Amino acid sequence: MSILVFAENWDGKFKKQTFELVSYANSLAKLLNSSVVALSIGKVEDDELKKLGNYGATKILNVSDNRLNTLDNKAFTITIAQAAIKENANIIIFPHNITGKAIASRISVRLKAGLVTGVNGLPTSTDPFTIVKKSFTSKAFANIVIKTPVKIITLFQNAFGIIESPASPVIEAFAPEINDSDIKTIVKEVNKVTGKILLTDAEIVVSGGRGMKGPENWGAIEELAKLLNGATACSRPVSDEGWRSHEEHVGQTGKIIAPNIYFACGISGAIQHLGGVSSSKYIVAINKDPEAPIFEVADYGIVGDVQKILPEIINAVKELKS
Amino acid sequence: MKILICISNVPDTTTKIKFTNNNTTFDVAGVQWIINPWDELALTRAIELKETNAGTIENITVIHVGLNTSDPTIRKALAIGADKAIRINAEAKDSYFVAAQIAEFVKKEPFDVILCGIESSDYNGFSVGGMLSELLDYPSVSALSSLEIANAEIKLKRGIDGGHEVISIVTPFVGIVQKGIAKEARIPNMRGIMMAKAKPLQVVEPVLIDNFTEFVSFEYPKPKATCKKIDPENVKELINLLHNEAKVI
Amino acid sequence: MNFEYTEEQKMIQQAAKDFAERELLHDVIERDEKSIFPTEAMKKLVELGFLGMMTDPKWGGGGMDTISYVLAMEEISKIDSSVGVVMSVSNSLVMWGLETYGNDAQKEKYLRPLATGQTIGAFLLSEPEAGSDATSQRTTAEDKGDHYLINGTKNWITNANCASTYIVIAQTYPDKKHKGINAIIVDKNTPGITLGPHEKKMGMRSSDTHSVMFNDVKIPKENRIGEDGFGFTFAMKTLDGGRIGIASQALGIASGAFERAVKYAKERKAFGTEIGNHQAIAFKLSDMAVKIENSRNLCLKAAWLKDQHLPYGIASAMAKQYCADIAMEVTTEAVQIHGGYGYVAEYHVERLMREAKLTQIYEGTSEVQKIVISRSILK
Numbered sequence: 046m047s048i049l050v051f052a053e054n055w056d057g058k059f060k061k062q063t064f065e066l067v068s069y070a071n072s073l074a075k076l077l078n079s080s081v082v083a084l085s086i087g088k089v090e091d092d093e094l095k096k097l098g099n100y101g102a103t104k105i106l107n108v109s110d111n112r113l114n115t116l117d118n119k120a121f122t123i124t125i126a127q128a129a130i131k132e133n134a135n136i137i138i139f140p141h142n143i144t145g146k147a148i149a150s151r152i153s154v155r156l157k158a159g160l161v162t163g164v165n166g167l168p169t170s171t172d173p174f175t176i177v178k179k180s181f182t183s184k185a186f187a188n189i190v191i192k193t194p195v196k197i198i199t200l201f202q203n204a205f206g207i208i209e210s211p212a213s214p215v216i217e218a219f220a221p222e223i224n225d226s227d228i229k230t231i232v233k234e235v236n237k238v239t240g241k242i243l244l245t246d247a248e249i250v251v252s253g254g255r256g257m258k259g260p261e262n263w264g265a266i267e268e269l270a271k272l273l274n275g276a277t278a279c280s281r282p283v284s285d286e287g288w289r290s291h292e293e294h295v296g297q298t299g300k301i302i303a304p305n306i307y308f309a310c311g312i313s314g315a316i317q318h319l320g321g322v323s324s325s326k327y328i329v330a331i332n333k334d335p336e337a338p339i340f341e342v343a344d345y346g347i348v349g350d351v352q353k354i355l356p357e358i359i360n361a362v363k364e365l366k367s
Numbered sequence: 368m369k370i371l372i373c374i375s376n377v378p379d380t381t382t383k384i385k386f387t388n389n390n391t392t393f394d395v396a397g398v399q400w401i402i403n404p405w406d407e408l409a410l411t412r413a414i415e416l417k418e419t420n421a422g423t424i425e426n427i428t429v430i431h432v433g434l435n436t437s438d439p440t441i442r443k444a445l446a447i448g449a450d451k452a453i454r455i456n457a458e459a460k461d462s463y464f465v466a467a468q469i470a471e472f473v474k475k476e477p478f479d480v481i482l483c484g485i486e487s488s489d490y491n492g493f494s495v496g497g498m499l500s501e502l503l504d505y506p507s508v509s510a511l512s513s514l515e516i517a518n519a520e521i522k523l524k525r526g527i528d529g530g531h532e533v534i535s536i537v538t539p540f541v542g543i544v545q546k547g548i549a550k551e552a553r554i555p556n557m558r559g560i561m562m563a564k565a566k567p568l569q570v571v572e573p574v575l576i577d578n579f580t581e582f583v584s585f586e587y588p589k590p591k592a593t594c595k596k597i598d599p600e601n602v603k604e605l606i607n608l609l610h611n612e613a614k615v616i
Numbered sequence: 617m618n619f620e621y622t623e624e625q626k627m628i629q630q631a632a633k634d635f636a637e638r639e640l641l642h643d644v645i646e647r648d649e650k651s652i653f654p655t656e657a658m659k660k661l662v663e664l665g666f667l668g669m670m671t672d673p674k675w676g677g678g679g680m681d682t683i684s685y686v687l688a689m690e691e692i693s694k695i696d697s698s699v700g701v702v703m704s705v706s707n708s709l710v711m712w713g714l715e716t717y718g719n720d721a722q723k724e725k726y727l728r729p730l731a732t733g734q735t736i737g738a739f740l741l742s743e744p745e746a747g748s749d750a751t752s753q754r755t756t757a758e759d760k761g762d763h764y765l766i767n768g769t770k771n772w773i774t775n776a777n778c779a780s781t782y783i784v785i786a787q788t789y790p791d792k793k794h795k796g797i798n799a800i801i802v803d804k805n806t807p808g809i810t811l812g813p814h815e816k817k818m819g820m821r822s823s824d825t826h827s828v829m830f831n832d833v834k835i836p837k838e839n840r841i842g843e844d845g846f847g848f849t850f851a852m853k854t855l856d857g858g859r860i861g862i863a864s865q866a867l868g869i870a871s872g873a874f875e876r877a878v879k880y881a882k883e884r885k886a887f888g889t890e891i892g893n894h895q896a897i898a899f900k901l902s903d904m905a906v907k908i909e910n911s912r913n914l915c916l917k918a919a920w921l922k923d924q925h926l927p928y929g930i931a932s933a934m935a936k937q938y939c940a941d942i943a944m945e946v947t948t949e950a951v952q953i954h955g956g957y958g959y960v961a962e963y964h965v966e967r968l969m970r971e972a973k974l975t976q977i978y979e980g981t982s983e984v985q986k987i988v989i990s991r992s993i994l995k
Contacts, residue, residue, distance in 0.1 A: 141493075150497025
């Protein structure tokens, strides 16, 4: 038996989230007396692959099939399912992100394995296998039992943390059997930013709402994010107005994030917005309205004019850093 | 070309969530039900496409797994512009159960494009679309923020970390849509509401499917500690607290 | 007896609510402040079919019942009663009047464009010296053989500028008094019609209100609605239905203010607790809730009678008088609950209070409704 982790890379480097996933699998393996196998798909150098060993992976399957350079849900499904069977995996772990969610559901059917998405901790019981996930868009938690022999979960980012547990992993090339006819998606164009911290991966997120008054005032948000090595985000009205791109929208219908600090600048905190950010470890709210609901979920709050306070925060951070 | 939209019936996004029976059952008392927001956007996009490609898209069907208490939500989908509706008469047990019921129907009555919302705002499964595609052995593309159909040629835009990809695909396929696929959901007009009464809502009995997972109980999030207010004249204190107390900077 | 709304009625109510929140709320304060007509929102209101929602689909309307109309009027007026009044005048005065008493040629020419939202209608009854007293019309429609020649002035005309189709009530045979009155369909762009300036009003400022002057306006005889001298009956019958619209508008103003007051009472703290926990506020809210429930029931009863083709004139007068008076009371209390915030525009309730006042005045003052109601009791 083994636990298989889908170790996703971004431009050949593993994300923080991948290490968290391996750490999680390692803790689960200890609980079940099992071992962790990580599966990497795409071009990743051996030195980078070895890093997965730092968090407890004892075996690393490396798939470098050029047909898998871009995501085809079915081809990835076939690959991971074959690896799972080969490694006799009874638990498969995915990141709870676009890729993870897209493939986990297909593999669930292929391996007749029960799936729970958006898990945020280790199982509360291993027999029956009971695990907690957020439901009703962060308004509740659900305890779910997976009834099938093989189990699949997607782990919420920043829900578990990274735990070092050095192992000396074996790196093994793995060549899945895929027919060309299995690949039906043709990527015509890729459009992505590189070198910028991903919103869903960022430890610090600085976010602006309608209280920022207009896109011309985003300089301070960007400056603070840069200073703290974080990412920028916004509330729904802001992306709806076109002040910022939809990619930045966090909330119930946008991205769901869980950074260490979430700065809510001029965001009143509508329930739909809170659905996307309530998993943040700390929420800092800056709003001129003392009755704004954001203060009910914030850990730290400043009542005042965000345009005036943001530059002061920036100065205080600069002072701290120097 | 025939389009199928899978729709889920979920509590309005402002609903206060409560549970009964010792926290094992979601309390539906007083809940206002809506079409799952992502599914509604998928439907909106399908209607827009039908309006601009009248020759290519012959009809839009919505399908739902649930009991007749969902009928008002289904009627709304018809009022917005779906041509017909299918309700599989069973209480949804888990994502696999729902996907398998829909797959059984589609195997008998095929569709060219099947659209699902990326998640439902109640159980947040993120799974039905992917499962359905695997059950049907269709290709699937997830996190779609754009769907264009011109002369039967299909162009998709899907979200990836830090950006998007433009993809071409041939039918049949399952598209799993996120926000951005349509600008905003439509408000049904009077004509639509009137016509919805006359549109077919076909009730199909379920097939026997074993669910993979079981929802055992629910919990409420723990209340947060009260917010520590910082004097706006002393903003430095915030950074001090984040550094020394929370230790996150 | 059944108090449950049908699936369609609920859907219309939700559609109206979604429309109001999405299209009207964001600029309602600015439009009120600057007296701006909601041109863009009106286009969407038309696309959704709220103008002409009760007209027979045969003439391009929505074919909905009066209950649905009450629900839609309430939802829209909760946010913006200026849009509510455009809807009310066009639906229950102009279109209903044309559909019920017009001939097929008139319906084809005037009702169809109104019901499909290509045009908006206005109802011209009030005069500088004749408001609710419709018998003393000074505007004249002189019979010139093949046409009428209209002269006179009409006051406080809702939709005067945005409308293309007017229904004008005017005196043809002054000696016959109210039996000499006619209702005539008039194209607004007919030569001889001029508009006074936009009225500076206390509330409902973004609705379009003007006086309208007629100076030798020639209108073909085929534009007369009904038999010669039918105008007074036409006006009275039409106003019976119009009252349901205004009653529902008043209901919306009241429930809009009430919802805001409840929200505020749950948020605002004083003396260590949310103000809703103080009995002074809690009981105010309780009283408001009962009055609004009564208002809604009166509106729905009148609408139901109308839908059943039963006499509804008295019921609609009761609804109009009660809902308008309650709107005034409830909005005043809502301002009181908001305290200082209630007196500033940002919190909406002061605007709703100003809007409420008009519902006690137009389409028959509360006193006129009492005349109608008491006469029916005492006869």
